[in-house]
Amino acid sequence: MLGITYSARRVQKKKSMMIHSRTALAERFFSGNSATYEQIANFSSLGLDGWWKRKIVSQIPHNPTRILDQACGTGLLTFRIAQRFPHCRILGVDLQDEYLGIAKEKARALELTTVEFIHGKVEDVVLEGDFDCVTSCYLAKYADLTLLVNNAHEMLREGGMLIMHELTYPTRALYALFWHIHFKFLQAYGTWKYPEWRIALDELPACLKETVWIDELVDALKVNKFSDINIEYLAFGASAIVSARK
Numbered sequence: 001m002l003g004i005t006y007s008a009r010r011v012q013k014k015k016s017m018m019i020h021s022r023t024a025l026a027e028r029f030f031s032g033n034s035a036t037y038e039q040i041a042n043f044s045s046l047g048l049d050g051w052w053k054r055k056i057v058s059q060i061p062h063n064p065t066r067i068l069d070q071a072c073g074t075g076l077l078t079f080r081i082a083q084r085f086p087h088c089r090i091l092g093v094d095l096q097d098e099y100l101g102i103a104k105e106k107a108r109a110l111e112l113t114t115v116e117f118i119h120g121k122v123e124d125v126v127l128e129g130d131f132d133c134v135t136s137c138y139l140a141k142y143a144d145l146t147l148l149v150n151n152a153h154e155m156l157r158e159g160g161m162l163i164m165h166e167l168t169y170p171t172r173a174l175y176a177l178f179w180h181i182h183f184k185f186l187q188a189y190g191t192w193k194y195p196e197w198r199i200a201l202d203e204l205p206a207c208l209k210e211t212v213w214i215d216e217l218v219d220a221l222k223v224n225k226f227s228d229i230n231i232e233y234l235a236f237g238a239s240a241i242v243s244a245r246k
């Protein structure tokens, strides 16, 4: 009995160390490179980033009044949501102040008053009120998904949606081969063109091969009794959108 408790504690401790190191990874990947983030997102995804974001926006429930965009970065997804739903209040949260600085500057330039930004770790930002939707794009592999889903359950109204988009490692051998060639190209030409992205481009493939974010997310959604859990693989399994309803 004691042995089981001890090993359960070790598993718990290992998991919390892994989650701690996930945030550290995000801090390493996204430091000193906010100025070229939007270029690298478009370049490294071969232009698919915009299409993926349109797909996320298309899954948001009709006539929303409050949306939380977690790990909003420079606001690429946040501003698409704001344009699609001009009467909705949107809150963006991100770890990196330098990314938020760009997002805030854009909101000022666009004279958008429906968008606000909060500096912080998404796991720590639990807000009051009935949100219609909690979105994120490229967050899942860096986050504590158990905690995020618990928090989303607390913040969403009944019927509200959680929508997460993130990169994945293709399961089919042929697609995986193209995926590896693509990353080799990014690590050569991409890091020459954007040297400030070297750490992220070098370490991303291993990170994506290791992550089990979809399994973790679906388990947490089931524990919190979300319904309509849907997984949509995109671009030959190079990314996926997971959505669910509270």
Ligand SMILES: C[S@@+](CC[C@H](N)C(=O)[O-])C[C@H]1O[C@@H](n2cnc3c(N)ncnc32)[C@H](O)[C@@H]1O
Binding pocket: 023, 026, 030, 041, 070, 071, 072, 073, 074, 075, 076, 077, 093, 094, 095, 096, 099, 120, 121, 122, 123, 136, 137, 138, 139, 142, 143
């Ligand atoms: C690749 S960017 C994505 C930005 C934006 N969602 C988009 O699609 O363009 C990833 C962002 O996640 C943020 N991030 C990662 N882990 C986070 C966490 N635990 N809490 C808040 N932000 C986080 C990073 O600071 C970074 O700005």
